[in-house]
Amino acid sequence: MALTLTVSERRRLKTMAYGRKTEYQARQRASIVLLAARGRSNARIAHETGLHLDTVRVWRGRFAHGGLPALADRKRSGRPAHFTPVQVAEAKALACQLPAETGVPLSQWSCPELAAELTTSGITDTVSASTVRRWLREDALKPWQYRSWIFIRDPDFRAKAQRVLDLYARTFEGFPLGEDQYVVSSDEKTSIQARCRCHPTLAPGQARAMRVNHEYGRGGALAYLAAYDVHRAQVFGRCEPKTGIVPFMNLVTQVMTT
Template sequence: MPLGRAVCLTLTAAERHRLKKMAYGHKTEHRARQRAIVVLLAARGRGNARIAAETRLHVDTVCTWRGRFTDGGLPALADRKRSGRPARFTPVQVAEAKALACQLPAETGIPLSRWSCPELAAELNARGITDSISASTVRRWLREDALKPWQYRSWIFIRDPDFRAKAARVMDLYARTWQGKPLDDDEYVISADEKTSIQARCRCRCRCRCHPTLAPGQARAARVNHEYKRGGALAYLAAYDVHQARVLGRCEPTTGIVPFMNLVTEVMKQEPYATARRVFWIVDNGPPIEGSRPSTA
């Protein structure tokens, strides 16, 4: 409450040091800086009217913070707790909204694959859980418990009855073991896979684009035209030497047994695989390879 007359203040060394940091700190809030300056000027014996004139504050404001510091010290310079606006939604409504977000839409009869905040808000209003609620309010509720029903992670159930035996052979090869015996130095393990639908472009980036790239300037990033000349889609077949961390690859117009055998032939012509005693090839769902040179797992 504003006081009728100025109150004399006496500061301790710690209080004076703290108030000076608040008054002259670069990261101090403006309101906290003003309150600290009022207290420091009052501690120098200046009157409320003079402090108001120097700080360009109302005299009642000066009296208020001067009186609060006299009664409560430094903690009294902080804002008092306010009740704020009454809560519009009850905790039960918030819990029901989160419970609905944790259910699959198909279980509730909604023709959706997954929830979104606007859809959740519309469903809460349709069920009568809330009279009117916005999507931003629902998003804020879900953020409290890190709920993101619009995201999902897919997985595949293993249906192969021989998966354990097949996986054991592959894991043994990765650990340089075959049929319970360690691999020799002249035995190698190669894992092969393919990447399809790769957009082919010319080697030079400037020539590939339909318009030349603009160099960066002052306060401006480099500009690259989004249109480029397409060279068709190619497939990249790669063979990875598991234990030597070496990648050998080639591009093909398409995938299949013939492009894969081209990769095998190219790899097996190179050293050290050409003179190796055994080379194990690990492929996914690949057909058996005829011939005695490459061994498959």
């Protein structure tokens, strides 16, 4: 008995049967249904496609009862899980604790160390680091990463910081700054090694990186002083042999004359 296809089903099946990126099994199943829709018998379809008669009978029957969704693979139970959901949850909970809380002499967890601790504490049997990494990836846990922060001890920090934040927002004591008013942030970097290359640097070229000779002569330690125009993103910098009020005033003079 021939199958009856709708226009959308026929278009979808042709895309599956003749598409270059279609999986081989999906192409075979779509070809079976298309041939069946032309009135071919199961034996003839098996002969034309080179498939077993039982295979043709199965996929023809599935489509007749379930349509296009029935051509997909059915869900399989797969291999039984080796670790229970409780063990996985305990592994994630351990990753969210500091190593010092469990008596492990580490500053931060890694997947191999977590796997070893899970086995030592009896939470799981032998478990691989890749398995632990897969568990942590499910909840985007990365205990080996950290971010430093500063604990604020100044009780007047909010008031002091508010003045700086207001300046960043172009406000001072409740009044907006004018166009001829600037907010400048300055700092210094000390003990910078001044090195002079003994040979000139070669410019980069086609398929060739810039070449820098490894030999250099020491020029002593210098200090770099910089002032940053916050709202115009402009940097004023200068090198000085040392820090102090005189080099800083030289920076101030450079900024004010500019």
